[in-house]
Amino acid sequence: TSHALGVGYDAYVDNKKARSLFQFDTRSVAGKKILHADFSAYEIWSANCDKRNIELWRTGSISSSTKWSSSLSWSSKVDTVSAAKGHSSSCPDGTVEFDATAAVVYTAKAKSTTTTLGLRASESDPIAWKQFMSPKDSDSTTGRKPVLSITYVSPPTAKPSSVKMSDPNVSCSASSSPATIRDTTPRLTATPTSSDGSKAILRPNFELYAGSSTSPTSLKPSTWTASGTAGTMPTATLGQNTYHFRARTEYKYTYGGTTGYLYGPWSSYCYFKVDSKGPPKPTVTSVNNQYPECAGTTCTSSPETGSVGMTGKFTIGAGATDVRRYLTYLNGIKVEDKTYTANTASHTVTVTPDKRLTNTLRVQTYDAAGNPGETRDYLFNVARATAPVGVWKFDEGTGTTAANAQGPNHHLTVTGGSWAAEARLGKGFTSTASNGYAAAAGPIVDTTGSFAVSSWVRLNSKTQATVMQQRGTKVGGFQLYYSTAYDR
Template identity: 30%
Template structure:
């Protein structure tokens, strides 16, 4: 045990003091230093044996034997307690304690010891001091008196207390027993500096056994070991010390089962906090059909976790062969309208073929495209998702009846899949699907904003229909309408969108689902104009000179209210008419000559703002 002494240099003119505090040997970059809460600081006095003296923050702390102003003799010891509970579960590397002398009776003499005592949470009394446990350090050299800053090594006490899960640790500062009664060794410790304490510690990083993953699946130790097409190894390592994250390193060890002497390691350092580390074992290092074990551990540069539990898998390095694909729709000819094509996939006797994956035009998303809650790769079992089917026997066949959901030449893409999820090259076959889209037509006249629109739904020729599925853009879910004996149904809705868009499919008794038909309409942002006689949609002149017609104006789409309408026939004077409670207005007009006429109409709000777009309503007078 050897304490370190600060160096105090007093300037030649006595104007300044420079304190250089000795430091311990540099620790590894990943250890941490912290000062825990101080529970008590005070001293005892032999002259008042029944009284403890807590530090008041103003009176310097007496140590050893000293005399008061009246000549009375006192002997004092200093006690300090810290709460170490924050270090529970940490790995401790040591602790240092510092005091600073304010004065000394004789600067040629110094003999200070530091002891660990039984832990106390209240200032002790001279008569009943806490039992001493271990002397930790001492200093007997007199240099740099009386302004020295002294460092004591209290590592043994800190390590022992934390290991035993003892929350409090108490230290006693005293003059050694042989010199404690000698006033020449008495001194005062600075109360403004206090007694300072710093513990050096590290949180040992952890590998989480619940977060070990092999090629997108969880860790397993059960036989038969699962087959995987690669060696993607992932493990979650964490450290309670946040600033250790950049230094963390996860090491993966892998070896063939039964041959631990062939153990090799790979390392990952580029993973964010709280996310898995991962390595991919080079395929050149894996042998097809061989089972492997692996485990992981993590280090923060100072401490290393134990190895994780072992995980096992078998490597499948050979892809299955491509399937043969046939269909009951003869190649190059159009299939019957409304019939579901059936396809047969054949593994052609290759026992590595466990099943097939298929899809119209393509094969969809990768089965390993998902990411888990700690960043791990998440794969789905080869035959758990849509668009997959198992062969009736390894290397055998599978038949699927598919709804093309479209018409025209359609490509089906197919590939073989083995038990490990490894896939073959793709095979593409083309079938010709006759048109099946239902007919959709407006059955309620020209669509009007905020009014009911009724659509008539009828089947494509040659297709039996029992019901229709209707999807309206902007409305969640699908509606259905039951068809009558002729296959006809109706769908009505209120036109409250600027561009309503309807998708309709027919459903046949055998489950055939037709290709979609779409109906859409765009409402002009101008106010609406209709006429009982002078219809702008008429292909022939209507009415005539002297024939009075009624014109009705309605609000522009999206307008909640209209105060008036401003209108003009041709180059005539602009006229204004008030809107009714429903926002519409009607006028009458009698032409005085035949030919083309343009009616221009604006809607006007109560605040005077006018519609940005007018309705230019053209018609032909007979």
């Protein structure tokens, strides 16, 4: 309406009773923490300058059809102000302010979309009659309109994000597969958020549980941050155990000299295990006892086995259930650094001794937390490299036999081809792709173990050519050849 809004008993014009109602759209503060609310209305008439009480009520909702006879609920009186304005220059018209906090707190908590306020005064005392300016009055400027001013903060409604450990940098893990760490004072982190954005003063709260305990340790960083900024907090020194923690947002607000705190929902739990002790000294075993360990601290009295250049295998036993990494050195040079994605109780490494007599195989294991175990030195005595079983110089220059310079066995029978008067060292043998070869009566090397073959050959062209091979029953044991594809 555009006419003045009256309250009380009008004995001067219409001999009527009046109450005035104001309905505000307050859906934007639904669910908020209301710190204070002021309602102000501009009084333009009073019977005289004697102050009389004006009551502010929280009422039920209204509409254009609401009448005096309607069963409107005057739910709760929220404030009373004694005032007299608009009678004369002694009490000129002006704003009357009411504390509407209780009303807005109620509707915000109920998540109502509107807040309806009612003004009333004594309906039997003519001096209590008052009139307030309507917001539709032509003289109603911004400062004269009814205003509901609300101060509020937004309680955190979301769980904090990025709940994890920041040092060591470990993501949140489920109870079925807790992260394993060796740091006994890990730093927990979470990012609190609020719809108040940069105006919010926040920090994460943490609850840390040890093992199956239901009594948490509460952790709170001393530093407050803005919404969307991570907060971190180190734990006290933790023992060897499994732990789980969760986080929530804490909101600090201050109003009227009083500080209060709001809390958001808890996050899911993150699980981790503290393991600051490394695995025990591993065991080392030579596969098939090819290179047995030396007796004592030296290899002086131990027999020489295998030979230089003969590859052997060693099985490393972890001696623990949580080992994932195996580090191997031979004579001070790293041979292998093997990491598994799951706990692995043993690992077999292949090494080739590079010197005669004492060789030192050093192994070390690491658990899932990265803790190094004690090193294990395995000493074994290696025999000198064996003499060749066959050396063919092709110096004969004539005949059908190429003799083995290493002994009476494994002479080669020459078929086709021709003898060369000059080769790299002395004489030689020439063959072509279709004519000429030299063959032994049977196999010469044991291809089930380590062996080496070499030859000096001059190629006439870069065509695929076999230099040396040992045939088997179904497939060849080895083949030394020139490859056109690889050009070698």
